[in-house]
Amino acid sequence: MIQCVTADISDIKKFYKITFSKTRVRRLEKYFRDKSAELAAVRLDQLDSEDQIDYVLLEKYLNRQLKALEEFESSLEELESIIEPFASNLVDLIERRQRVVPTTGRYAAEALSAVSEDVTRKLHAITKNGSQSQDPAARFAAYRAVNYVGELRVALEEWMNFYKGYDPEFTWWTSAPFQQTLRQLNSFRATVNSRLIGDSSNDSTGDIVGQPVGRSGILADLDAQFIAYSPEELIKIADKEYAWCENEMIKASRALGYGVDWRAALEHVKNLYVEPGQQTRLVHELSAEAVAYVKHHDLVTVPVIAEECWRTFMMEPERQKVNPFFLGGEDLIVSYPTDTMSHSDKLMSMRGNNRPMSRSTVFHELIPGHHLQMHMIARYRSYRSLFTTPFWIEGWAFYWEFVLWDRGFAETPEEKIGMLFWRMHRCARIVFSLKFHMGQMTPQECIDYLVEKVGHERATAEGEVRRSFNGDYNALYQAGYMLGALQIYAMRKEMVEGAGMPEKEFHDRILKEGEMPIEILRALMQDRKLQPGHKAAWEFYDL
Known part of the structure; x- marks a missing residue:
């Protein structure tokens, strides 16, 4: 089913x-x-x-x-005041083509002409009266409108190509109105970007906008993810975990001779980057180290194909605005500056992807993290991907940072600082994402928070906040890393440390059961019976 x-x-x-x-x-x-x-x-x-x-x-x-x-x-x-009625009229044309409803060229030309006239009126009104709003909801509505019009433009081109060269009469009627509509849609996107959003880049990626979902929205998402804590309690968890991280940071800082000034020690670590052209070599070296470690200690099954078949790509500069660090899964996408970037941007990217911090990123993204996950998802209970959740996806990868820390994987003070940076970062993600969605922090305050509390480069902090709020992630996604890891870590204490389940068996079972909220995974692995309408009840963290 x-x-x-x-x-x-x-x-x-x-x-x-x-x-x-x-x-x-x-x-x-x-x-x-x-x-x-x-x-x-x-x-x-x-x-x-x-x-x-x-x-x-x-x-x-x-x-x-x-x-x-x-x-x-x-x-x-x-969005109605921004894109209607022209958007609905274009959707009607596109959906007629999807259903292959007979449509004459004259009908389509008249519809396109009406769309063009409506867009012209809206452009005039925006140019005359429109200005960047200080209301986040209004700016996010404009941002969504730009994206939806971009979607319409792509669909409209496919619509025209369907008839072009096949129906000569249709093409005769529609060629000029079609080109005029495309020009108008491009002008609309550029004008809304510059006048209503305040972004002159015309690609809707240069500014940070977002729409808080409110406390009620967060509670609904928590219910969907079977999390038995309030937003305020989750922030308390993050603060408690952050305090532990800061204490460990000070210990590592003292070992490096910086005393309690752990930010100075972090600055030292940030400068431990490799020279241009060497980052991909570093990635493969760190990957081999992580794989050898988990295999030597028999922590999880590493299939031969998973170890052998992962590809490496370089991240384009534009994408680094949103993803300043590595991305992983089926492939590894390396974030490192190119020759087209400014000198300051190059240094910030290199410092943000230094060796000690990359050491954690590599095992998080590859093995035993996301790449191993993707390998197993494709082979075991893949139907459960319908229930994908950041608490399982991101929680699993970050959980390994808990396990490897406990096992002493970070031996030097620099390596410890590299791991602790990410652990602090995940604490901060809970705080700034939940507070933003409850209307307690602005995007700029979130950036400042990451810089001040975690020690981010400003450019990497901006990238983190931009991707958090520009519409691609739900309100709980960024919180899912730390909270999902804590849930799996709590299961480990119950089942491995408490009940004597072999560690490798525990890890393999999680991967083979597939994607789902962690409370439900726990019930499955502990053979607990659930009833229809089940509500979250598991208190996995002692506040």
Whole structure:
């Protein structure tokens, strides 16, 4: 049933491909309601324990998707004054083509001309009256509008290519109105960027905008992730973990001769970077070290193909604005300055990707972290990817930083500072992301917080905050690293240290069970029975 739901949703989204289309929203709503009714007819007492877990996961997923669609539909009302009616008229044309509804060239030309006229009126109004708003909600609405119009532009080009050269009469009517509409859409995006968002780059990546979801939104996400803590309690957890990190930082700082001034010791570590052209060699050296360590200590199974088949790519300068550090998974994408970057940006990138800090990044992104995860997800219970969560994905990779720290993987003061930097960073992510979404911090305050509390380079702090709030991550994503790691760490204490489960068996079982909220994973691994409508109850951290 879960495999069918996954495939059905994929087909629906491919067919109704305009993400903000009301047709798509209504179709998904109907589908999720139908599946919820189908699931409710299943008798739980006829399922084994693993299927009962899947029942609870699917039930929560369907309910959350319906709620999310309701919220999304409501949020579209904020964009009506910016992109309507021209957006709906373009969506109608595009969806007629998707359904292959007979459409005459004259009809399409008149629709495009009406769109162009409406865009012209809106451009005039924005130019005359529009100015960058200090209201974050208004700026985020404008940011979303720019992205949606960009989506429309791509779909409109595909729409034209469908008819071009095949239907000569259609092309005769629509060629000029089509080109005029494309020019107008480009002008619209540029004008909204510069006048309503305050970004002259015309690509909506230069400024940091975001829409806080509010405390109620965070609580809804916590419910979906089966987290039995309030936002305020999660911030307390982060502060407690940060205090531990700072104490350890001071110990390492003293060992380097900097006394209690751990920020000075961190500055020393940041300058331990490799010269241009050497970063990929460093990555492979650090990867071999991590793999050898986990294999030597028999901590987790490392399949031959997982160890052998991972690729390395360099991250383009523009992408480094959003992702200043390595990215990983199936491949490793190395963040390091290129010859096109300014001198100051080069130094900040090199200092942010120094050897001691990269040492943690490499095992986080490759083995035993994300690359090993992706390898196993593709081979064991991959259907559970429908329930993907940062608490499992990011929590697993960061959990290894706990385990390897405990085992003394960081031997030198520099290596300890490299690991502690990331641990502090994950504490800070909980604080700044939750406080932003509760309206207690601005993006600039979040940047300053990362610089002051963690010791980030300002450019890397800006990249972290930009990717946190520009719409690609939900409100809990950045909190999922530390909190997911703490959940798995708490399970380890119960099952490995407390119940005597072999460490390797514990780690392999997590990877083979697939993606899901950690409380549900714990119930599965401990053979706990769950009931429909299960609510979070596990207090995994002692406040």
